[in-house]
Amino acid sequence: MTAATMTDSPAIFTPRSEYKLSGIGLLRSEWTKFWSLRSSWIVLLCAAVFAAGIGLAVAATYSNVGDQGSIPADLRAEAALGTTMFGVALSSMFVAVLGVLAITGEYSTGSIRSTMSAAPKRLSVLWAKAAVFGAVVIVMYTAMVFVTFFAANALLSGTDLAGVSLGDENVVRALFGYVAMVAYLGLLGLGIGAILRNSAGSIGFYVGVIMILPNLATLLPWNWVSDVVPYTPGNVVNSIAYIDTSGLDLSYGESWLWMGIWLLVTYGLAAFMLKRRDV
Amino acid sequence: MIEIEHLTKRYGKKTAVNDLTFTVKPGAVTGFLGPNGAGKSTTMRTIMGLDAPTAGIARVNGKHYSDFRAPLTEVGALLEAKSVHSGRSAYKHLLALAHTHGIPKRRVREVLDTVGLTEVAGKRVGGFSLGMGQRLGIAVALLGDPAVLILDEPVNGLDPDGVRWIRELLKGLAAEGRTVFLSSHLMSELAQTAEHLIVIGQGKLLADTTVDAFVNSRGASVRVVSPESAKLAETLQGPGITVTSPESGVLLIEGTEAAVVGEAAAAHGVVLHELRAEHASLEDVFMEITAGTVEYHQSQEGVAAK
């Protein structure tokens, strides 16, 4: 190129250097996205209120089986939590669906193209989305579980389930177990949504294949099926919300281990697909 | 600068882009022209790293788009009107994207202002008209103050005012030394905006040229209105010259220049009411060059259906 043609063409524009893509930036972005969709935080709030409401309703209508103090302390705590936290497991369905929609909503509306144009390496978007969603669920459910615990305790006073305290063995562990259960199932939903990309398909898969199928399978006449079912992704959470796990299929530690394994499998596959497939 | 080298993209058996090679230079508006289904959107998605090429390379300023540390400052794209969650407000959509790069709120308000959406910034995008959606898409593209702009059919859905606005905007951006690449399936939309033109059909490159050269490549003609048109037609007969009469009193002369026709008329004392040099309309040229590549011919489809 000659000097003349160089000077004829306008100076080439240089982009600003003060803007940079960052992990913190992606977290802030996903945080903004979560709270700027009315549907997402309303559903989450409803799920928590629903869970608390069921627990409190059951506690309020609980009729005495025996006298106060008639049940040994450890069994009493188990029974009290089982009663008042009954709604938490039910409400996990909302949270899982919300997890699915957090990612499939981007595909169905096309906003995924904006998202991935801003972060073209893609994977960091998945991590940021899961981190923000998981954190919001954990904070909201922790608050809900403890408020429900104290409120239900007050409602149960005078019954044989009264008097459970946070200081009792494994009570705090079990309460956080409920929180972890919901967060795990919500993240599982998000991972499934990231793999399948389609809202109806992902919700159908979660409900049908993760939640219902393994438990139907126990009806099959083969013993090995019943041995395997406790290790399926929807069932491995079952031990973490108990005070005494001695009679259960999985120990407390095994429950955590398998939750980790299934999240790793789900997110590994999701990451692989996200890298490989066209947006 | 956008460099496309031997780019091929197949979706299953369907070849959307077929061994495409071209370069888009900074400092000018480059039009990307082709009938629907030609592969324009696919090419643009490939540049943005959203679709992986089956073969070939798409680079921006020498790099793959995904290798940039601040992608939004390198390339701003309007890919399709629908790249926004309908439940979110325009402001929050822009803000979420801005956060990824640490772009301040001030810049978000600035681009909203540029595209004229300030008043509706807090409204949910689901209720936006097609034109408002396009304006939001343009705001997204401008957000990182990028060196390269890629706009897929940006004029779609804009009213005449909006069309004029975007023309001036894009010319201004190009004048600042940015690369501006915009697609359309209508030549008329590009004619007044673009200087350079990339024409594709069925995924293949048909022309890579300036708009002027593209138009001139299909010979000029002279239009004459005269009460003595028959007499003039006779005097103009010659090798390489064709004279047709689309309506009585009007002549279209190809193969010569307006000056020659005027002199011939004067020499023979023919009265002229009108004498005008005409370029083939861009649409004509475009139709001619892409005639073989349009996916669906309406007439054929009609016959085939019976």
Ligand SMILES: Nc1ncnc2c1ncn2[C@@H]1O[C@H](COP(=O)(O)OP(=O)(O)O)[C@@H](O)[C@H]1O
């Ligand atoms: N994701 C896709 N899957 C399958 N076919 C596609 C996909 N995207 C585009 N095509 C096909 O590729 C061709 C080119 O499409 P496109 O790039 O959208 O053209 P244009 O933008 O020029 O109208 C069309 O025949 C279209 O049907």
Ligand SMILES: [Mg+2]
């Ligand atoms: Mg298109």
